[in-house]
Amino acid sequence: MHLFYTPDIASTIYQLDEEESKHCIRVLRLKLNDKVNLIDGKGGFYLAEIIQDHPKKTILEVLEAQKDFSKRNHHLHIAVAPTKNIDRFEWFLEKATEIGIDEITPIICERSERKEIKHDRSNKILTAAIKQSLKAFHPVLNPQISFKEFIAKAKTDVKFIAHCEEGHKGFMKDNFKPNLNYLVLIGPEGDFSIQEIEYALQNGFVPITLGESRLRTETAALQACFEINYLNRP
Amino acid sequence: MHLFYTPDIASTIYQLDEEESKHCIRVLRLKLNDKVNLIDGKGGFYLAEIIQDHPKKTILEVLEAQKDFSKRNHHLHIAVAPTKNIDRFEWFLEKATEIGIDEITPIICERSERKEIKHDRSNKILTAAIKQSLKAFHPVLNPQISFKEFIAKAKTDVKFIAHCEEGHKGFMKDNFKPNLNYLVLIGPEGDFSIQEIEYALQNGFVPITLGESRLRTETAALQACFEINYLNRP
Structure with a gap:
């Protein structure tokens, strides 16, 4: 599954910036209702769905969220x-x-x-x-x-x-x-x-x-x- | 000390090929009586001296030879x-x-x-x-x-x-x-x-x-x- 880095994710709705939206829709050719993974760089790992497949402002809805994903022991x-x-x-x-x-x-x-x-x-x-x-x-x-x-x-x-x-x-x-x-x-x-x-x-x-x-x-x-x-x- | 790879070394006198001679004399600017190390790729490690500093046919004389240099245990x-x-x-x-x-x-x-x-x-x-x-x-x-x-x-x-x-x-x-x-x-x-x-x-x-x-x-x-x-x- 494709994965996006979303360090500023703060709610269950997330809008990809223009560059990532273009990458998502034009390059990866993902469409409405397709699923993607998100990571926030602080241990959050998400499953999300595309709820608006606009090539400049793609919107995702988080379906599942895990904290401390593969947290290291040192x-x-x-x-x-x-x-x-x-x-x-x-x-x-x-x-x-x-x-x-x-x-x-x-x-x-x-x-x-x-x-x-x-x-x-x-x-x-x-x-x-x-x-x-x-x-x-x-x-x-x-x-x-x-x-x-x-x-x-x-x-x-x-x-x-x-x-x-x-x-x-x-x-x-x-x-x-x-x-x-x-x-x-x-x-x-x-x-x-x-x-x-x-x-x-x-x-x-x-x-x-x-x-x-x-x-x-x-x-x-x-x-x-x-x-x-x-x-x-x- | 500079090091040369001499896989075909067979006696105590060794002539570098044209490319390596040029590298030795023109690039590294080594001279008569300078010392270099040689490795043969089969465990041989040598200390040698330049006895002819010709830029196309440099000749080395081996002064010391070690076998099985840093041989691995597996x-x-x-x-x-x-x-x-x-x-x-x-x-x-x-x-x-x-x-x-x-x-x-x-x-x-x-x-x-x-x-x-x-x-x-x-x-x-x-x-x-x-x-x-x-x-x-x-x-x-x-x-x-x-x-x-x-x-x-x-x-x-x-x-x-x-x-x-x-x-x-x-x-x-x-x-x-x-x-x-x-x-x-x-x-x-x-x-x-x-x-x-x-x-x-x-x-x-x-x-x-x-x-x-x-x-x-x-x-x-x-x-x-x-x-x-x-x-x-x-």
């Missing part, structure tokens, strides 16, 4: 340095959404070659991915922030930093407790600087390894996402 | 239907190589929209990925094959099929034994047909789920790759 926040090649970062956004993520913060680090991302464009990728993978919760994409500012205010139950420098590092699964809030830091191409790692450790981050392989930034971020989801499997 | 073979959009399949090739894979077979299924891949092009992506992620073993990319032909001749210790149809499916970790040979089947967009699933089960494949999320083909293949590697962590 909260995962990944703070990652956007890659030089933005495709790689965008790919991470899509894949992490499919696998399961709640919050993403682009962090600008000492060795970051990319200093900014297009927030709206990135957010649209997340929206497309929740529609494709049928998720009712929209991951939160925070504004980009400098590493130092981010670390100073990071308050999460469990805080990890994945880095490639020498020193003792465990796996995330060591002493792992499920169903908590997790924050994982992933550095840029060229890794975090020694000073950044020190600063994170002083602020309660636990150094971890993602295994023996040398991973690209976006692969490391996805590996972290896999592991936290895996460790929280019911 | 054998993972993923047979996956190439995606309609080839970028997604190629992305899988790169990421699986980073995370760890030994063998890949493109399988053409009943519902496959894509009926062929460019083998050489795909293989080059694997080569680039082993260089980038510093792996001395080159994953084997088998020629594409039809689902039915593949299943009939698949002989592996542990055989899984990931599908989305109803019916009992466990996780790969259930009754998992490490350090074996594994084969995982991943279907096309639209999944395997009921007949294909039946045929795989008759041939000893164990049906598995990769979790609750609705994953794209390439994401499912990578999730399987992640899980098998994770379950084999020493």
Whole structure:
């Protein structure tokens, strides 16, 4: 069944905006009385029927509503340095959404070659991915922030930093407790600087390894996402 | 240190071909007596020195050689239907190589929209990925094959099929034994047909789920790759 993202749904009657109406009627060729699914990005999952098939103002009536649809049993926040090649970062956004993520913060680090991302464009990728993978919760994409500012205010139950420098590092699964809030830091191409790692450790981050392989930034971020989801499997 | 892929290395003296010589001397601007690393794709990892810095026929002398460099403790073979959009399949090739894979077979299924891949092009992506992620073993990319032909001749210790149809499916970790040979089947967009699933089960494949999320083909293949590697962590 076709699915629409309706973040501002507030009653049982919902009018699609002009673009979505056109998509619904002209592209998908849906008609009066056809059924569609809606997600609101906050856990709401709806079954709705087309009660006016106007190509500029399509109106839907909600028939059934579920709250907390496929609610996750933990909260995962990944703070990652956007890659030089933005495709790689965008790919991470899509894949992490499919696998399961709640919050993403682009962090600008000492060795970051990319200093900014297009927030709206990135957010649209997340929206497309929740529609494709049928998720009712929209991951939160925070504004980009400098590493130092981010670390100073990071308050999460469990805080990890994945880095490639020498020193003792465990796996995330060591002493792992499920169903908590997790924050994982992933550095840029060229890794975090020694000073950044020190600063994170002083602020309660636990150094971890993602295994023996040398991973690209976006692969490391996805590996972290896999592991936290895996460790929280019911 | 710069790294070259030298699959045909046979003695302690090695001449780079014209393209690689040019890359070495003109692009990377390496000079006489500079050191480089070599990988042969069969586990050999070498330290070598440039003893002739000719831009068309650069000659290297091997100083140190390691066998079975970062040898994996299991054998993972993923047979996956190439995606309609080839970028997604190629992305899988790169990421699986980073995370760890030994063998890949493109399988053409009943519902496959894509009926062929460019083998050489795909293989080059694997080569680039082993260089980038510093792996001395080159994953084997088998020629594409039809689902039915593949299943009939698949002989592996542990055989899984990931599908989305109803019916009992466990996780790969259930009754998992490490350090074996594994084969995982991943279907096309639209999944395997009921007949294909039946045929795989008759041939000893164990049906598995990769979790609750609705994953794209390439994401499912990578999730399987992640899980098998994770379950084999020493």
